[in-house]
Amino acid sequence: MVMTDEMMEIIESSRAYVATATTNGVPNVVPIGFIKPLDNKTVLIADSYMVKSRANLEANPKLAFVVQDAAKYPYQFKGSVEIFESGEYFDQVVEWVKETNPLAPKPKAAILITIEEVYSVKVGDAGKKIA
Numbered sequence: 001m002v003m004t005d006e007m008m009e010i011i012e013s014s015r016a017y018v019a020t021a022t023t024n025g026v027p028n029v030v031p032i033g034f035i036k037p038l039d040n041k042t043v044l045i046a047d048s049y050m051v052k053s054r055a056n057l058e059a060n061p062k063l064a065f066v067v068q069d070a071a072k073y074p075y076q077f078k079g080s081v082e083i084f085e086s087g088e089y090f091d092q093v094v095e096w097v098k099e100t101n102p103l104a105p106k107p108k109a110a111i112l113i114t115i116e117e118v119y120s121v122k123v124g125d126a127g128k129k130i131a
């Protein structure tokens, strides 16, 4: 799956609502500000505050998200995650958060998402797989 330039631009510039689930299917959704694409297949999240989301991802490394303005950008992204508490991706989120807000706490982890599927949530073709 490859994201379009428009998809990458809107992820870069927008908040997202990120859904995870426990292994027995209890859903959880949170707003996330520190989310950005690294390339057309991967998206990075700074985990600074995740509790249930993080526990869910440790046990069930799958998530889905939509961007805040889903009326204008009606995409539902789904992917698998890897969690890094050190190394290149971790250093990248630490620097990113520090540059954006020097008063923000140091992130606990980098969450790297490999995008696997994108669906439309647009009224009319809602639910259609688009990539």
Ligand SMILES: Cc1cc2nc3c(=O)[nH]c(=O)nc-3n(C[C@H](O)[C@H](O)[C@H](O)COP(=O)(O)O)c2cc1C
Binding pocket: 015, 028, 029, 030, 031, 032, 033, 034, 035, 046, 047, 048, 049, 050, 051, 052, 053, 054
């Ligand atoms: C506007 C907004 C932006 C947020 N951005 C982030 C973020 O970038 N990273 C993060 O770890 N938590 C962020 N949070 C906190 C999470 O939404 C949430 O409170 C946290 O993951 C704990 O919830 P959980 O136990 O369901 O994971 C943000 C919260 C709000 C209200």
